[in-house]
Amino acid sequence: MNNKIKFSDLTIKDFLFFNRMITPTFITIVYWIALFCITITSLAMVLGSFALFAYSFSAGLFTFFTGIITFVAGFISARIGLELICVLFNINHNIQKLANEKTDSETQE
Incomplete structure (x- = not known):
């Protein structure tokens, strides 16, 4: 997902009619926010367990080990969930390429 969207090239028509996908660029930001929230939550659980x-x-x-499990499982599940979203966008991109190739080959005939 190294395709960066240049917001200067983004028109209102692209934004309103979903001609271009902007979500893949925001997935990285959401991933880091999720990791931060998971870290803070699990750290609060571990430190709260001492009380x-x-x-x-x-x-x-129980709370101490739950905090550790939350940390590990949270990182893994956040990564898997956001990777699945990336896979869906890659599938969409590849289907669009196939459709464009098919229409190009039909127009050449």
Whole structure:
């Protein structure tokens, strides 16, 4: 997904009628925001577990390991989810190329 969209080339018609996809450029931004939120949440869970140890050892231990699992599973699921969106856009791009090639070959005949 190294295709950067130049916003100077983007017209209102492209924006309103979906002639060009702008979502792939925002996926990277969404990915970094998601990683930041996952990190903050899991860090809060791990640090909050130390406060729970004073009341209940098992609850603190459970929250500590839940925070670690949230960190790992969150990073993996965010990556997989956003990669699936990228795959959908790649499929769309390839289908458009095939359709353009077919119409080009029909016009040459």
